[in-house]
Amino acid sequence: MRRPSAALLALLLAGVSPAIALEGPAPAAPAAPVAASGKPRVVIVATGGTIAGAGADAANSATYQAAKVPVDKLIAAVPAIAGVAEVRGEQAFQIASESFTNAQLVDLAKKVSALAKRDDVDGIVITHGTDTVEETAYFLDLVVKTDKPIVMVASMRPSTAISADGALNLLDAVTVAAAKDSRAKGVLLTMNDEIQAGRDTTKRVNIKPSAFFSQWGPLGMVVEGKTYWFRAPVKRHGTASEFDIDTIDALPEVAIVYGSGNMHPEAYTSAVAGGAKAIIHAGTGNGSVAGYLVDTLKDIRAKGVQIIRSSRVGDGFVLRNAEQPDDTYDWVVAHDLNPQKAKILAAVALTKPRDAKDLQRIFWEY
Numbered sequence: 001m002r003r004p005s006a007a008l009l010a011l012l013l014a015g016v017s018p019a020i021a022l023e024g025p026a027p028a029a030p031a032a033p034v035a036a037s038g039k040p041r042v043v044i045v046a047t048g049g050t051i052a053g054a055g056a057d058a059a060n061s062a063t064y065q066a067a068k069v070p071v072d073k074l075i076a077a078v079p080a081i082a083g084v085a086e087v088r089g090e091q092a093f094q095i096a097s098e099s100f101t102n103a104q105l106v107d108l109a110k111k112v113s114a115l116a117k118r119d120d121v122d123g124i125v126i127t128h129g130t131d132t133v134e135e136t137a138y139f140l141d142l143v144v145k146t147d148k149p150i151v152m153v154a155s156m157r158p159s160t161a162i163s164a165d166g167a168l169n170l171l172d173a174v175t176v177a178a179a180k181d182s183r184a185k186g187v188l189l190t191m192n193d194e195i196q197a198g199r200d201t202t203k204r205v206n207i208k209p210s211a212f213f214s215q216w217g218p219l220g221m222v223v224e225g226k227t228y229w230f231r232a233p234v235k236r237h238g239t240a241s242e243f244d245i246d247t248i249d250a251l252p253e254v255a256i257v258y259g260s261g262n263m264h265p266e267a268y269t270s271a272v273a274g275g276a277k278a279i280i281h282a283g284t285g286n287g288s289v290a291g292y293l294v295d296t297l298k299d300i301r302a303k304g305v306q307i308i309r310s311s312r313v314g315d316g317f318v319l320r321n322a323e324q325p326d327d328t329y330d331w332v333v334a335h336d337l338n339p340q341k342a343k344i345l346a347a348v349a350l351t352k353p354r355d356a357k358d359l360q361r362i363f364w365e366y
Contacts (some may be wrong), residue, residue, distance in 0.1 A: 038120040039190040040178035042085040043115050044170075046071035047093040047100075047108065047136075051166040053158035066096040066129060069159060074127065077159065078167045084225070085123070085178040090115075096134070097129025097154075102251040102347070105136060109143050109245040117145035123149040123177030127170070130154040130203055130211060133189065137198025138344050141237045142366060143245040149182035152189045152198060156209045165192070165209040170267025172222040179227045185219060186237035195220040197233050199366075202338055204314065215315040215336070236365050242346050251347040252277040256339045259283040259312055265296040278306035278346045282339035286313045287318035294324070301330055304352070306359060310334035310342045320360075330356045335363050 008233050052069040072088035081087055092108055115121050128136055137152045153173035155166030173190040176182050186200035192210050200214035220229035255271035270280055283289055287309035289297060301307045309318050309331060317336035320326050328334060334342035349362045
């Protein structure tokens with residue numbers, strides 16, 4: 001019997017049938033490696049938070065230590081994930097989310113950007129604490145230039161609580177990250193069966209699993225392992241964004257001053273003394289500024305620091321040239337972004353020099 005050629009042996013080892021091999025040239029290699037199982041390949045990047053928390057008392061969901069469970073144990077605790085996707089975990093940080101710094105935001109975004117560029121990654125899930133997950137989600141939405149699904153996930157109760165919500169949230173997040181119809185929708189947050197836009201959603205309750213809301217409503221839901229979509233994001237994000245984490249190594253300081261009655265100018269001037277390049281005025285109502293503060297803010301703007309009017313009110317948006325003559329004072333309005341999200345957008349935008357007019361354009365578009 002004639003021995004098969006080296007080329008035929010290579011085809012046989014690659015799984016190509018002899019009939020196909022003898023008929024003609026081997027088929028072209030796929031553009032990207034394909035998982036042996038045929039399932040989507042999802043990387044879970046862990047940063048800590050309550051979803052990785054543990055407590056001594058199962059009946060007490062509020063007393064626990066965050067960021068104690070490593071990523072491999074998080075994955076092992078939800079065996080149903082294996083039926084949805086091929087997953088692997090990476091431990092980026094192990095911290096409570098209120099401790100996130102700008103430097104860690106940049107590091108995380110660079111890691112996620114690098115993963116998104118890989119041919120063997122179809123989607124990314126990021127476990128995170130609820131306290132600042134909305135800020136991290138919006139930051140990634142702005143600076144990671146990919147259409148691959150990036151899904152934030154968190155929990156309001158630690159895994160040791162009687163009615164822990166982390167396991168189902170994580171399974172749903174992997175389901176969303178593995179779904180083809182999740183592409184190009186920006187960074188998402190999956191909790192409590194809902195799929196929220198990372199740009200829009202905010203934490204409004206601190207003691208219930210139904211903690212996150214958007215005034216514009218969720219993008220969709222996960223029901224019995226299937227994604228259902230109701231709307232799509234309209235603001236710039238991902239590949240349509242003008243920002244790119246690959247060109248950002250640090251973020252400028254941006255301060256938030258919370259509005260109330262009987263304000264003190266020192267809250268603003270001390271922020272400037274501390275190096276703030278912009279101040280988010282979390283004003284009452286329509287981002288209102290008390291009459292006795294106007295001169296202080298005008299003086300700060302004259303020194304080159306941007307003044308951005310946001311609102312402490314949960315819903316609605318700040319109207320330009322209402323309450324204050326923004327055009328005259330060269331101020332910016334945050335539109336529908338709450339103060340903490342306005343802070344993120346301002347920091348990203350001010351990684352390059354901007355005048356107030358260009359900064360206002362950015363707040364309209366993102």
